[in-house]
Amino acid sequence: DVKNELINPEVLLVADAMTGQEAVNVAKVFHEKIGLTGAVLSKMDSDARGGAALSIRYVTQVPIRFISVGEKMSELEPFHPDRLAKRILDMGDVVSLVEKAQDVIDEKESERMMKRLEKKQFTISDFMKQMEQISKLGSMSSIMKMIPGMGGMLRQVGDLSPAEDEMKKMKIMIDSMSQKEKDNHKLLNESRISRIAKGSGTTVNDVKEFIKKFEQMQEMMIGMMGMMKGGGMPNVPGMPSMPGFRQAAGGGKKKKGGKKKGQFGSKFF
Numbered sequence: 604d605v606k607n608e609l610i611n612p613e614v615l616l617v618a619d620a621m622t623g624q625e626a627v628n629v630a631k632v633f634h635e636k637i638g639l640t641g642a643v644l645s646k647m648d649s650d651a652r653g654g655a656a657l658s659i660r661y662v663t664q665v666p667i668r669f670i671s672v673g674e675k676m677s678e679l680e681p682f683h684p685d686r687l688a689k690r691i692l693d694m695g696d697v698v699s700l701v702e703k704a705q706d707v708i709d710e711k712e713s714e715r716m717m718k719r720l721e722k723k724q725f726t727i728s729d730f731m732k733q734m735e736q737i738s739k740l741g742s743m744s745s746i747m748k749m750i751p752g753m754g755g756m757l758r759q760v761g762d763l764s765p766a767e768d769e770m771k772k773m774k775i776m777i778d779s780m781s782q783k784e785k786d787n788h789k790l791l792n793e794s795r796i797s798r799i800a801k802g803s804g805t806t807v808n809d810v811k812e813f814i815k816k817f818e819q820m821q822e823m824m825i826g827m828m829g830m831m832k833g834g835g836m837p838n839v840p841g842m843p844s845m846p847g848f849r850q851a852a853g854g855g856k857k858k859k860g861g862k863k864k865g866q867f868g869s870k871f872f
Contacts, residue, residue: 613668614637614638614640615639615640615643615668615669616629616630616633616634616639616642616643617642617643617644617645618643618644619644619645619646620644620645620647620655620656620670621646622655623654623655624658626655626658627655627658627659630642630659630662630663631662631663634665641665641666641667641668642660642663642665642666642667643668643669643670643671643679644656644659644669644670644671644682645670647670647671656682656687666682667682667684668681668682669681669682672741672742672745673741673742675741677739677741678741678745709736713736716729716733717828720828721828723828725824726785726786726787726788727777727780727784727785727786727788728785730820730821731774731777731785734770734773734774742767772803772805772809773813775803775804775805776799776800776803776805776809776810778803779798779799779802779803784799788817788818791810791814796810796811796814
């Protein structure tokens with residue numbers, strides 16, 4: 604009888620990975636007093652290198668269930684020892700990145716974007732949607748740690764909060780634009796730029812700088828699509844190769860003619 608079945612709840616200890624030995628001592632005491640079934644490590648996006656995970660596992664003999672690599676619920680992820688080891692060794696974690704992308708990225712929206720890029724169309728509205736989809740993957744630092752070779756670059760760059768603040772400022776400027784302006788940035792004359800600056804609490808120069816950066820992004824996105832249609836991709840130092848992504852995504856399904864279609868349903872895979 605289901606009613607008579609006993610439910611064995613998980614007893615999880617949330618430990619701060621940055622506290623090191625103190626986290627281990629806390630885990631030991633809690634396990635002795637109440638009996639833990641697992642642990643959750645927070646602040647794993649810091650300089651912590653997994654020492655707390657090893658020590659807590661050794662002392663309590665309970666598994667690490669989850670790790671937190673940011674402040675959002677989406678940045679709480681299942682703990683995979685092999686994947687964490689790769690991140691520590693700057694080998695990236697393409698599998699986790701692909702899994703996250705599959706969970707949060709809208710496949711239909713991605714296909715729509717590919718079709719627009721094929722027609723050499725990329726507007727501020729498209730740019731905004733891309734930013735929103737990327738933000739669902741987590742913080743910039745957590746994404747970079749999953750890309751092979753980018754961990755070392757991240758340590759050299761240091762704090763990425765200024766870049767994230769810049770992205771937020773861009774979003775506010777875009778929110779101050781009309782839909783027509785988002786769909787055709789060529790409409791942005793001096794009068795409209797002045798209005799957008801006032802509406803977003805920025806300066807005219809800020810808005811002009813954003814337009815300049817957007818045009819560079821527009822040219823790059825359309826150029827990349829052209830290269831992909833021609834069968835080539837630019838080699839970016841530190842970025843994983845496309846075959847690596849295909850393998851991590853599971854190889855995809857075969858279409859007619861022997862070609863494979865990736866799990867995202869887009870031409871990227």
